[in-house]
Amino acid sequence: MNELYFGQIVDTINTGLVVLDPSFRVGYWNRWMALHSGRPAESVVGQPLFALYPELDTPRFVGTCKTVLAFGHYSFLSQRLHKYLFPFPNPLAPEDASDRMMQSCSIFPLRDADGRIVAICIAIQDVTEMVAYEHKLLAMSRTDALTGAANRRHLEDRIREEFARHARYKRPLSVILFDLDNFKAVNDTHGHQCGDHILQAVAATVSGTLRKSDLLARYGGEEFCCLLPETSLQPARQLAERIRRNVMNQEHHFGGKSIVVTVSIGVAVLDERIDSADALLKVVDDALYEAKREGRNRVCAPADPGP
Amino acid sequence: VNAPAQLSLSELERDALKELINVSFGDAAASLGEIIGTYVLLSVPNVEIMQPEQIAAYIEREFSDPQDLSVVEQYFIGKIKGAAYLVFSHEGGRRLLSLFEGAIQVDTSAYSLDFLEKETLTEIGNIVIGACVSKLAELLTDTVSYLPPRFLARAAAPGSFSGTLFEGESHVILLKTLFEFEERNVSGYLFLVNSYESMQWLKRAIGEFIDGYA
Secondary structure (H helix, E strand, O other), X not given: OOHHHHHHHHHHOOOEEEEEOXXXXXXXXXXXXXXXXXXXXXXXXXXXXXXXXXXXXXXXXXHHHHHHHHHOOOEEEOXXXXXXXXXXXXXXXXXXXXXXXXXXXXXXXXXXXXXXXXXXXXXXEEOHHHHHHHHHHHHHHHEOOOOOOEOHHHXXXXXXXXXXXXXXXXXXXXXXXXXXXXXXXXXXXXXHHHHHHHHHHHHHHHHHHOOOOOEEEEOOOOEEEEEEEOOOHHHHHHHHHHHHHHHHOOOEEEOXXXXXOOEEEEEEEOOOOOOOHHHHHHHHHHHHHHHHHOOOOOEEOOOOOOO | OOOOHHHOOOHHHHXXXXXXXXXXXXXXXXXXXXXXXXXXXXXXXXXXXXXXHHHHHHHHHHOOOOOOEEEEEEEEEOOOEEEEEEEEEHHHHHHHHHXXXXXXXXXXXXXXXXXXXXXXXXXXXXXXXXXHHHHHXXXXXXXXXXXXXXXXXXXXXXXXXXXXXXXXXXXXXXXXXXXXXXXXXXXXXXXXXXXXXXXXXXXXXXXXXXXXXX
């Protein structure tokens, strides 16, 4: 194949191609790069890359390029870790999550006729659309459609993860499980639409009570679970008490009526007697049952194991 | 050891291969050291040739929990052609990861931390495999290209070292590799599953390497 074809291929391919010499000067900048950067090749070729893009001058990027130059391996930069290399505008609609183009990049060596590595090439692929889909699907697979809280599957995944983290680093981990009291009566009296409205409102209230690192999940019909990393029993109990009061003090308005609901709450902290994520859920479920049995609208935690 | 007669290596060839691998891994260590900014030594105390189906049994023997492994797979294509598998115990993988803390920042809003740890290990594996394989190829006057690396699910790992992209017979060069970092020792295994024809080429290239010293 002649060189004329190669020139057409690199300027037509839907991939950014940049050639850098060992001093990080730009040797080649294909049309894809010109289009997305807004910089024509004439204004870029011969320039030091870091004068054009100072944000690329990080130890990791420089180190990666240097090792490719030295050893001739291929380096793949994961979009999931780096998001992007070149700060280009998002080519999709602006309402999309990020204002940057998401990129999957690889860096590989270029050799002269004697096989010596004399430059590196960076290939940039626009994966913005794929990333947007992936994030949307991930979010959907984790979210309860009615309340916007996490769903049970995501809760169970996170509890297992946090349990493993606890086992490794011995950090405290607490769980709150709560249930709307007499919710069947609310549904029977005011209808399911009203019940749904209350579930949404309670989820929003509790969500506003939690920290960003906590997770609220819809565990069952009217049952919710909060996962509280880095939280020991005492602050978890205080938080549970706050949730109980906030829910009780909230008036729900539906169909011209004003409705108040209460919650019963179980609290549990992970300790050495609990050997699995499922066992932790069992302990907190027992505590919730205790709160129900003792008359509802209250917080229960298993007795302190003592010193 | 159980390789067919035409592909078994003599004592001398085996020593030469070990020498080649030690030199290439020395270069790979420099590469790693440059990226993480710490002193790294890669040594290869053991080189063996085996069949792909023997790997699972080997792993069963070497790892206390063979169901809990971190494996990075990467295909390479040159005159030497095959798949590289970098295998750590889960704990070894975590220790390796801790050396790169700070060098890679993670965003946990979309992905779980476990998932990002795998992505990070994949990227580190890419560097280790790329540096080792490229240097080995270079010493044998070959240059290789690569497919993107993949992280293999831990539970599925022991059965999946077959280099499925390549048809027909293949052979494994097993390298038990010790990564010595300034503070933490992390030991890992690198398996190179080579296609049949590239093993023949490798044998010839080793011969030429030996002749160069004669």
